[in-house]
Amino acid sequence: MSFSEKMAVEIVPKYINKVQGLVYLGAAVLIIVVGLRGLGEAASTVGFLPDFLFRDGRIKLDFVVGALFLEFTMLLLLSFFTYYTRDSKPESSLGNSTETPAKKEELLSAQIDFENLKKNLEELKNIAKDDAHHLDTYLQNMHQLNQKLAAVHKEYTAVMSDIKQGYKTDAAFKTMASEELKAVESYIDKVTQITHRISSIKKEYLTAVSDIKHTFRD
Secondary structure (H helix, E strand, C coil): CCHHHHHHHHHHHHHHHHHHHHHHHHHHHHHHHHHHHHHHHHHHHCCCCCHHHEECCEECHHHHHHHHHHHHHHHHHHHHHHHCCCCHHHHHHCHHHHCCHHHHHHHHHHHHHHHHHHHHHHHHHHHHHHHHHHHHHHHHHHHHHHHHHHHHHHHHHHHHHHHHHHCCCCHHHHHHHHHHHHHHHHHHHHHHHHHHHHHHHHHHHHHHHHHHHHHHHC
8 A cells, every 4th residue: 555545545534633623723822822922011911821921021932933833834734634635526436446345236236226117117108108099099989989879869869750750649659769769868878978987097097107207207
């Protein structure tokens, strides 16, 4: 392992927080010393400050220079550690070299699951298209049948009307004709209801398929 790799992998992650703490400590010392130096002779009147810090009533210049060098050293150390800190982007791009076999297997399994999901969605889409086509065909057939029955009913009504005009005195025939007409009308009503019901089922089916597609897409 090279020096840069050892710094990036072992030393920097282990000591970076301690180095940052020292930088903050040096900054605090520097602020105090420079601040007291800026107060001038007024700083010597503070009772809890020791006398060896002062010369001619002011903070000794040696302490100011020492605080500056202390902060400079801490910042230099922090810059050294920052230089060997790995960037987040290269880590993500070079993940194949640092990932464990278990992590690679997990990513591969997730990719396979995604491909299977995509394939299943395509199959669902094709099935939905086929079902919609069959439903459309069935609805068209039912609509044509309904139209034919309506035409037959119209012709049957006209024929019965003509017959009744010729046999007005035949009460039994009138009753039979009325019953036949009612039966035909009832059958047409049932076919119409079935057609409407199938149309409603088709609409609900297509709505459910659309909701499933949008759910997986999100």
